[in-house]
Amino acid sequence: MPTFAAILKNIVLSTSFKLVFTFIFSLVLSFSVSAQDHDNGHDHDHSSHEHDEHVDQHLSCEHAGDHGQGEFDPGATAFHHIADANVYSIGPLQIPLPCILYNKNSGFDFFLSNKFGFDRIGHGDGHYAYKGYVLDGGTIRLIQDVNFPKEKTSIKGIVHDSEDNAFVCMGDQMYPTYKKSTADFGLFGGGITPFFDFSLTKNVVSMLLVVLLLSWLLIGVARAYKSRQGLAPKGSQSLIEVVFAFIQDEVAKPFLGKHYMKYLPFLMALFFFILGLNLFGQIPFLGGSNVTGNLGVTMVLAIFAFLVTNLSGNKHYWEHIFAMPGVPKPVLAILTPVEFLGVFIKPITLMLRLFANITAGHMVIIIFVSLIFMFSNNGTSYVGGYGTAIASTALTLFMMSIELLVAFIQAFVFTILTASYISAAIEEPHH
């Protein structure tokens, strides 16, 4: 059946699709930029406010450790909930996770994040500093001052200056902290700092759980095929077989032809990994880990796709990139840079598409839930609260069913696009 795959290939490779995607991507970017602008504006007030009191640091640290005083901010709540963390939070319940931290001064440190003494029911703010680290809203930060006590030290709290700058309050002193090192090269406000976090974070733990679950399921199915040879599939076998056969027959075979067996494990791993994590993030009351909605994760997957594609590229593929046959030299001067950029843009679109879709899904659900708190005026308006609760539950249910669909579609799209890129790379000349 080549029709389905062919149609999809056409859609995916058509210019209109690219246009639409560019539009969506620019929307996402402008959204994030405007959100940051908003935050900045907000913070400017705050920081200037703080600057006024900077003379008396005692005052600025006075509210440290207090929660729920400020106005409810749905955007910030959403950002917090989709973010990775060094605690596993299920609702207000905080579960400690192992920390593997590195900083240039003291090297590697291994410990469990309950060393920070956060409340089990709370926001994941640690009451202690340990080895110069503090826990701020579930995220570990490093105190810049190398002379800060390394042993478990009680702190008063953490206050924030601008967007991402946190200060630890201890006694009368305010200690600035480092952000984690991020691989965005300063593009999104991150960058390399002296502090690296290799902890088993919430996302890593979710990934491990999902991978273990998938492994158990898939190996069980593989065993069933061996032990039940010649018998009709049964149980989980029938469940996996439908999905497996779909990816094999609609993605791998139509795109890769006779080479499909070589790339099948990669495509299947991609599909099941993404699908498993997409679905895991959708399960209510299980932490709602936003793993595939994290740019780091989708970046790794896209890099794998990039490597597999380009390492299996044949002469024909490279020829079409650097010297498209039958194209005059002056046109090549324009075409070759475009084609060369395309090599990198393809995995970048893979990375952004998955990230944007899953993050957007998580955020929409958080915003719908946040509506309840906004309309109830932090619990003062019962009518607003209960009314919105009913409406937003319905909306959330609707959104979650769509997200369920998105979970499958995005896993499928990532896989089929990767297959199409590989297919372009291994295509034999046919003229």
Add this chain to the structure above:
Amino acid sequence: MFLLADFSVIKPDFGLIFWTTIIFGLFWFLIGKMAFRPIAEALKSREDDIQGALDEAAKVKEEMKNLQSQNEQLLQEAREERAGMLKDAKDMKNKIVSDAKVKAKEEASKIVEGAQREIENQKNVAIAEVKKEVGAMAIDIAEKILQKNLSSDKDQVSFVKDLVGKMSNN
């Protein structure tokens, strides 16, 4: 403090990149080897089995058809053979009868011929004998005549008449 939380998911964390690489890499390698490949192979072999069974069934059906037509042909042949054999037998019978007839006719004509020849021979023998007898009688008569003195003509004539009478009596 959520108030100032930032959009951190867009900042790829080195730790997460590191763990994702390891976990996905292991998943790809191990599960590819332990599950995806075996499943794909099992599906393929099952597909081949089913295709094989279907092909086999079609082949058997075709063979059955062939066999049936072969049987029909054999029956037809047997029938034809029987008819042929009957015809041969009839022909043989007719031939034998006609042969026998011809032979009988030949034999009969041979016998008749033989008889005729015998008759001819007998006749010839009889004639010869008569001739001989007549000769002898003539001699006898002549003798007798000669012995009787044929004095007179009258005697001679009566004598000859007597002789001839004797002869015709014979």
